[in-house]
Amino acid sequence: MTVEHRWLLDETPWPEQATLVYGEMVELATPHPPIPKLGWLGPDIVGNRGVIVACVIEQDERDGHVGPLYAVETEDGSPWRLRSEFLVSRGGLHPDMPPRYRSDLPEGTRVRIRLESDTLGATTEAVGEIAGIWWTTSLEPPKGYIVQVGEYSHCVTPQQTEVI
Known part of the structure; x- marks a missing residue:
């Protein structure tokens, strides 16, 4: 069965411990006063602006702290995972932020994928999960799925994916 292109709204509650929200505009910073166990951001990173795109509660192995870890996409498209100590709110939400999405296929779903081969016009099939x-950016809907085939990950469109 070929997969139709549909992305479901992610209605997972935002973590209660989070002090920043989905779509909030932030600036990357080094904590002041510094927290030696956490390290610091370099001068070429401090001041970059971004938007909060996800939040999970995790234990930081550097100091054992359990709390929010934010996924941030900066203006240049770079992805970051940072604690709130490294983020300064810019005081507003991104005006073009799309809703949060989740896959219509749960992680672990077995699929057959069709990939372009090195041979002109030929395709290769593989089975993965x-x-x-x-x-490509959190400010647009998803492009497709990440499929794990053995030790390799492939980015494929729904049209290249077949549930088995």
């Missing part, structure tokens, strides 16, 4: 959603 859905490992997540493929995004």
